[in-house]
Amino acid sequence: MPRSASLTNGKVTFSEVVKDQNGDNIFLKSVVLSEINGSLNSGKQVPTWLDWNGNKQVKNDGSVELTVDLLLEESALNDGDTYTFELNGSDGKKEATRTVNLTVLSEFFNTASYDGKSFNIESETSSQSVGGIYVKQPGDSFYVANGRDTIHRYNLTESWNLSSASYTGDSYSVSSQINYATDLFFKPDGTTMFVLGGGVTEYVYQYNLSTPWDITSASYSNKSLNISGEDNNPNGMYIKEEEGDRFFIIGRGDDSVWSYSMSSAWDIGSGSYDNIKFDVSRPSRYENGYPTDIFVKPGGEKFFVMFAAGEDILSYDLSSPWDVTSASYTGKQFSVTSEDVFP
Numbered sequence: 471m472p473r474s475a476s477l478t479n480g481k482v483t484f485s486e487v488v489k490d491q492n493g494d495n496i497f498l499k500s501v502v503l504s505e506i507n508g509s510l511n512s513g514k515q516v517p518t519w520l521d522w523n524g525n526k527q528v529k530n531d532g533s534v535e536l537t538v539d540l541l542l543e544e545s546a547l548n549d550g551d552t553y554t555f556e557l558n559g560s561d562g563k564k565e566a567t568r569t570v571n572l573t574v575l576s577e578f579f580n581t582a583s584y585d586g587k588s589f590n591i592e593s594e595t596s597s598q599s600v601g602g603i604y605v606k607q608p609g610d611s612f613y614v615a616n617g618r619d620t621i622h623r624y625n626l627t628e629s630w631n632l633s634s635a636s637y638t639g640d641s642y643s644v645s646s647q648i649n650y651a652t653d654l655f656f657k658p659d660g661t662t663m664f665v666l667g668g669g670v671t672e673y674v675y676q677y678n679l680s681t682p683w684d685i686t687s688a689s690y691s692n693k694s695l696n697i698s699g700e701d702n703n704p705n706g707m708y709i710k711e712e713e714g715d716r717f718f719i720i721g722r723g724d725d726s727v728w729s730y731s732m733s734s735a736w737d738i739g740s741g742s743y744d745n746i747k748f749d750v751s752r753p754s755r756y757e758n759g760y761p762t763d764i765f766v767k768p769g770g771e772k773f774f775v776m777f778a779a780g781e782d783i784l785s786y787d788l789s790s791p792w793d794v795t796s797a798s799y800t801g802k803q804f805s806v807t808s809e810d811v812f813p
Contacts, residue, residue: 504569505554582804589635594622601668602653602706602763605630606660606683611638613685615651615665619644623685642685647675647694653707653763656683657714657736663688664738666707666719672698674707674719676738693739700728700743706763709736710770716792717741720764720775725751727764727773729794748794750775750784766792773797781807 558567591600594616601615609630614622621642628634644651644665652668660682667673673694681687697704701721709717714736719728726747734740750761760778767773770791775784782803790796 502556502558503554504556506552584806584809587632588809589624589632591616591622591624591637594620594637594641601651602666604654604656606656607658611683613654613656615654617650619648619651621651621654621663621665621685621688640684640686642677642688644675644677644690647671647673647690652705655707655709655717658711662691662736664707664709666704668704668721672696672702672704674717674738674741693737695730695738695741697728697730697743700724700747701726705761706776708764708766708773710766710792711768718764718766718773718794720750720761722760722762725749725759725761727775727794727797729792746793746795748786748797750786750799781805781810 554569556567556569591614594614601617603612603614605612609626611623611625612635614624616622621644623638623640624635625638626632626634627636644667648665648667648671650667650669650671651665653666655664655666656662661679663677663679663685665675665677667675673696676691676693677688678691679685679688697719701719701723703723704719704721706720707717715732717730717732719730720726721728724747726749728747729744730741731744732738732741751759759780761775762778763776765774771788773786773788775786776782777784780803782805785800785802786797787800788794788796789798
């Protein structure tokens with residue numbers, strides 16, 4: 471019976487012991503993904519991150535904690551997929567192989583719940599509606615569009631723990647370009663910031679940061695893309711982090727996800743509309759449901775949409791990664807009504 475393991479950002483973590491024929495623990499040498507859902511895989515070694523207490527020793531119970539990046543495999547990840555790993559160990563003289571079957575839980579709605587942690591940013595926001603938020607990997611800081619024309623930065627002393635957050639005092643005004651910033655996104659190296667304008671400035675604007683992740687070093691790059699022809703009330707934006715050559719815009723002007731491409735990676739000046747979109751108003755209770763933001767799962771085979779009117783997050787699958795014309799509603803949703811009445 472395969473045991474289950476949860477997927478986080480395309481990676482699955484599990485602990486395992488490799489023993490020789492005498493029952494003694496031996497060092498783990500390699501990990502091979504041999505089967506996916508019972509079908510033979512290429513049998514190639516997969517990249518792993520091994521926690522050996524810093525000195526390549528197994529833990530006290532003889533186990534080794536592995537983190538395997540499944541997104542580097544050819545197949546798309548699906549909720550309930552079963553992966554068979556071969557763990558090969560050696561002590562220099564003897565070798566052993568252990569087979570591990572894992573059923574991957576890739577859909578966060580299976581276990582999602584509010585953990586009771588929050589952080590008040592009211593002092594920095596200038597309206598009841600925050601424009602957007604971007605969390606920097608590895609979860610040690612985040613950036614907020616304050617509902618008007620300013621970006622603020624916050625730090626977390628404990629990664630991904632909102633209760634450890636504090637305002638840095640750092641901010642950057644985009645008022646020369648935008649009256650109402652509805653969302654923001656960063657290039658993974660922190661050298662470029664993109665801000666989505668709503669209201670009367672339906673553009674995506676690009677800013678350079680001379681010091682990575684330091685918004686006080688930002689300056690307008692004189693590059694922008696007009697998206698008013700697609701949606702006159704854009705609210706959310708997500709850029710393909712792997713290559714920086716595609717992005718999605720979601721808005722309540724048409725309750726749709728719009729697809730755009732950049733012929734030069736991370737250069738909004740090279741952006742253009744792909745002439746394809748996906749209507750997210752199809753679930754009947756979300757007709758005119760005021761979609762406010764979008765998040766795309768790494769790999770591009772799933773995205774999540776926040777609806778302000780329904781106070782829910784809905785999940786959608788893409789049978790062809792990053793192709794919105796292949797999207798379909800999964801029927802899964804998660805309510806945030808108890809925490810926010812207009813997310």
